[in-house]
Amino acid sequence: SQTIHQWPATLVQPVGSPLSLECTVEGTSNPNLYWYRQAAGRGLQLLFYSVGIGQISSEVPQNLSASRPQDRQFILSSKKLLLSDSGFYLCALKPQSKTYEQYFGPGTRLTVT
Amino acid sequence: AQKVTQAQTEISVVEKEDVTLDCVYETRDTTYYLFWYKQPPSGELVFLIRRNSFDEQNEISGRYSWNFQKSTSSFNFTITASQVVDSAVYFCAPFKGGKLIFGQGTELSVKP
Numbered sequence: 001s002q003t004i005h006q007w008p009a010t011l012v013q014p015v016g017s018p019l020s021l022e023c024t025v026e027g028t029s030n031p032n033l034y035w036y037r038q039a040a041g042r043g044l045q046l047l048f049y050s051v052g053i054g055q056i057s058s059e060v061p062q063n064l065s066a067s068r069p070q071d072r073q074f075i076l077s078s079k080k081l082l083l084s085d086s087g088f089y090l091c092a093l094k095p096q097s098k099t100y101e102q103y104f105g106p107g108t109r110l111t112v113t
Numbered sequence: 114a115q116k117v118t119q120a121q122t123e124i125s126v127v128e129k130e131d132v133t134l135d136c137v138y139e140t141r142d143t144t145y146y147l148f149w150y151k152q153p154p155s156g157e158l159v160f161l162i163r164r165n166s167f168d169e170q171n172e173i174s175g176r177y178s179w180n181f182q183k184s185t186s187s188f189n190f191t192i193t194a195s196q197v198v199d200s201a202v203y204f205c206a207p208f209k210g211g212k213l214i215f216g217q218g219t220e221l222s223v224k225p
Binding site (some may be wrong): 032042043044045049059088090092100101102103104105106107110 | 146148150154155157158159162163201205208211212213215216217218220
């Protein structure tokens with residue numbers, strides 16, 4: 001079965017600093033990959049998704065970006081963090097063998113100070 | 114436009130009570146998929162179930178059961194004989210346009 005790794009688990013960064021969150025997956029090939037953010041108040045917001053290497057779709061305008069340099073690696077970045085970027089970031093995958101189910105990683109809790 | 118509503122923000126029960134979490138998905142689509150996820154305090158979302166809009170049979174898995182009624186757009190989730198380990202936030206999420214649309218979630222607290 002597939003496994004999703006996210007690091008770091010927690011991160012505290014000052015406003016204006018850069019960001020790089022990494023997600024790697026095991027046990028599956030050519031999955032769809034997703035980045036979600038969960039702000040206080042619980043709702044999950046889809047930020048980016050990728051159907052393949054180098055293919056990124058952005059769901060909402062923001063100062064974040066995503067990249068997929070390898071089939072099993074998905075990176076979320078920012079050049080300058082804002083206070084509003086604080087939240088819980090979840091990486092998810094949809095295996096090629098599944099039509100709709102998404103499976104989530106353990107998440108990264110980001111606090112921007 | 115589609116709208117998913119989990120009207121119960123928080124529910125608190127005592128262990129061994131049954132509890133039902135409500136979800137209403139308003140859509141004009143005739144075919145769709147609905148998901149339930151559990152988010153324990155650790156934060157990781159756990160996939161519980163996927164149902165198709167054309168299958169209204171109730172489904173039971175251990176202490177969990179799901180009741181889908183297309184006529185009322187409801188996809189309710191019942192936990193029988195709740196346990197402390199069931200304490201979590203539960204999300205209902207329809208699948209639309211290639212992505213999951215999450216409700217605001219219901220926080221369930223099961224007291225010993």
